[in-house]
Amino acid sequence: MFITESKKTNTYFNSIPDDLFAAIEELKKELNAVILVHYYQEPDIQDIADYLGDSLGLSQQAATTDADVIVFAGVHFMAETAKILNPNKLVLLPDLDAGCSMADGCPAEEFAAFKAAHPEHLVVSYVNCSAAVKALSDIICTSSNAVKIVNQIPEEQPIIFAPDKNLGRYVSEQTGRDLVLWQGSCMVHEIFSEKKIVQLKMEHPQAEFIAHPECEEQVLRHADFIGSTKALFEYSKQSAAQKFIIGTEPGILHQMEKQIPQKQFIAAPATGNCACNECPHMRLNTLEKLYLAMKNRAPEVTVPEEIRVAALKPLERMLEMS
Numbered sequence: 001m002f003i004t005e006s007k008k009t010n011t012y013f014n015s016i017p018d019d020l021f022a023a024i025e026e027l028k029k030e031l032n033a034v035i036l037v038h039y040y041q042e043p044d045i046q047d048i049a050d051y052l053g054d055s056l057g058l059s060q061q062a063a064t065t066d067a068d069v070i071v072f073a074g075v076h077f078m079a080e081t082a083k084i085l086n087p088n089k090l091v092l093l094p095d096l097d098a099g100c101s102m103a104d105g106c107p108a109e110e111f112a113a114f115k116a117a118h119p120e121h122l123v124v125s126y127v128n129c130s131a132a133v134k135a136l137s138d139i140i141c142t143s144s145n146a147v148k149i150v151n152q153i154p155e156e157q158p159i160i161f162a163p164d165k166n167l168g169r170y171v172s173e174q175t176g177r178d179l180v181l182w183q184g185s186c187m188v189h190e191i192f193s194e195k196k197i198v199q200l201k202m203e204h205p206q207a208e209f210i211a212h213p214e215c216e217e218q219v220l221r222h223a224d225f226i227g228s229t230k231a232l233f234e235y236s237k238q239s240a241a242q243k244f245i246i247g248t249e250p251g252i253l254h255q256m257e258k259q260i261p262q263k264q265f266i267a268a269p270a271t272g273n274c275a276c277n278e279c280p281h282m283r284l285n286t287l288e289k290l291y292l293a294m295k296n297r298a299p300e301v302t303v304p305e306e307i308r309v310a311a312l313k314p315l316e317r318m319l320e321m322s
Contacts, residue, residue, distance in 0.1 A: 015295075020287050024048055027294040031090075034067035035290075036082065038074040039229050040251035040282040045073045045290060052255070054229040055127045056142040056322065062086060063319060071294060072301070075281050077103045079301040080131040084311045087303075094289035096299045098281045100128055101187035106163035108132035111182065114160070118180055121160045122153060125314070128186070129163050131303045135310035140318040143167055143213055143228035147174045149321050166190070170213040170226065188249050188279045189214035196269040197222055200245050207266065210235055211247030219247060219268075236260060249279050 017023040025048075028035065036058050037049035046052055051061045055078065062070060062082040069090045072079040077100055079093040111133050115123060125137035126146070134140055141149045150171050153159060159177060161168035163184035172179045192215055201209055201222065208224040210232050220226055225235050229252055236244050236256055243264040246253060250267040257265060270277040293299060303311070 016288050016291065020044075020291050021048060024287075024291050024294065027291070028071075031069040031294060031297075032067055033069035033071050033294060034061075034065050035071045035073065036061055036078075038078065038251075038282065039233070039255060040249040040279055041073050041285060042251070042283060042287070043254040044287045045285060046251070046254055048287070048290075049073070054142065054144060056144040056228070057230060058082075059085070059127065059142070059315070060319065060322075065089075069294075069297075071290065073285050073290060074098070075100045075103075075279075076301065077128060077130060080303055081127060081134075081315065083301050083303045084131060084134070084308050084315060087305075087308060090297065091301045092293045092297070093299055093301050094286065094293045095284040096301075098284040100281055102126075102128045102163055102184050103130050103133075105184040106130070106133055106182060108136065111162060112136055114162075114182060118158070118160055121158045121180060123160045123162065124150060124153075125162050126164050126167055127318075131307050131311045133163070134314055135307045137162075137311075137314040138317070139321065140314045142318075144230060145318070145322045146171045146213075149318065150175045150177055150179075152321055164214055166216055167213050169217060170220070185216075186214045188277055189247075190216055191270045191277060192216070192219050192247055192268050193271040194218045194222065196271075197245065197247070200266065200269065204243055204245070204266070206241065207243040207245050207264075208239060208241040209245040209247060209268070211268070215247050223247065236263065236265070249282065250277060251279075251282065 034050045037052045063085045070082045071092045072082050075098045079091050083091040123137045124139045127140050127142045159179050161179040162182035165181045165183050168179050168181040210225040211223040245266045247268040253265050
């Protein structure tokens with residue numbers, strides 16, 4: 001047993017070049033590939049991105065790329081979105097187990113029943129859902145454009161908003177619309193500690209607390225600014241404040257510290273002694289896995305054609321309305 005495991009380990013490491021950055025660059029040229037990376041990925045992956053962004057920006061890039069291969073360093077629903085928009089391209093995800101607690105918490109069969117119970121409602125679904133749930137939706141949104149999209153829907157039209165109850169509540173408050181909410185949430189954004197954030201604000205009275213709308217209501221009420229991942233990044237650039245407490249997945253701090261080195265950034269703490277404000281799904285991707293995915297042309301993300309065609313329509317509506 002030990003010999004077998006040792007051989008496996010040696011084989012794995014022997015297949016990894018010393019200079020991963022150069023090897024990935026070479027494979028990118030060979031494959032005519034584009035590397036799309038979410039802000040929550042580990043720093044090394046962020047640093048090799050052709051495009052680094054939040055869900056909206058990544059969707060827009062996936063919709064317009066002329067690459068033959070899309071390497072998606074994010075989670076499964078993001079790679080699915082790229083495949084929905086690019087059925088004839090090879091879409092690779094470094095680790096197929098990189099899922100999403102929010103997407104997993106909204107099974108398509110259960111959501112179909114929920115939708116059937118509200119037959120007059122238009123379905124607006126947050127992009128953090130499976131391709132099958134997108135196929136059941138009328139319009140997709142992201143945290144960047146959710147308020148803008150709901151504001152474009154006639155006031156007399158009732159709306160289901162899924163799957164994130166926290167983003168849905170925030171959109172309802174911003175638009176004045178009474179939304180029917182699917183009771184889903186993000187495992188990362190729901191564990192921020194209100195008590196610890198208040199303590200941090202007392203310790204750093206000049207710091208601004210900026211937070212993602214996926215956070216719970218009691219946390220957001222302390223925020224100086226609420227916005228999507230990209231909006232938090234842009235706000236920290238423009239604000240006169242020199243210190244920020246960041247209420248989202250801490251992967252974004254790498255870019256903040258890299259591009260705004262004169263300012264200080266503090267990750268908002270989780271409850272208890274938990275370090276779980278790092279997304280365990282996002283962190284499954286590594287630079288080594290990304291290299292192997294490109295080298296082996298696998299693992300590939302696919303979407304059944306019937307679901308893909310149905311899911312494409314609400315995605316295209318989002319891109320038009322954005």
